[in-house]
Amino acid sequence: MIGLAGATLVACAEKAIPERQIVGADPARGLTLIKAEGCGVCHRVPGLKWPRGGVGGSLDSFSSQAMIAGRSPNRPDVLVAWLRDAPAMAPDTAMPASGLSEAQARDVAAYLYTLDAD
Ligand code: HEC
Helix, strand or coil: CCCHHHHHHHHHHHCCCCCCCCCCCHHHHHHHHHHHHHHHCCECCCCCCCCCCCCCCCCCCCCHEECCCCEECCCCHHHHHHHHCCHHHHCCCCCCCCCCCCHHHHHHHHCCCCCCCC
């Protein structure tokens, strides 16, 4: 257990966590999609001034989180699936399925992975 915690700290201290990089995705396009999809109706999203909803919580520091919605590991493939169809992963969630394509969800995920603790 102590060994595992140490490994986690080392991973967090690195500049960019390699498995949180999404090859070919464009974070700037991701932010544009976040605006167009209305994610801000439910979430506070850094980079988005309005709307700033409180239903889904703030996505500030999302890249530093170990879990997605406290139940799934925070990995690119899992995040992309969550962004496209959250209820498929968590039937009781209040987050609706989006209209994002796989490529669009990868761009949104890339933007969310720019949001780290510092
Ligand atoms: C109708 C409200 C609503 C909309 C619209 C919405 N979400 Fe969510 N979202 C939620 C809720 C509620 C949760 C918490 C899910 C849970 O715990 O089941 C959540 C969870 C999340 C999480 C996990 C957060 C965490 O702290 O683990 C991410 C990431 C996320 N949403 C991104 C988005 C993005 C990006 C969009 C736009 C494409 C979006 N959401 C649109 C309500 C919404």
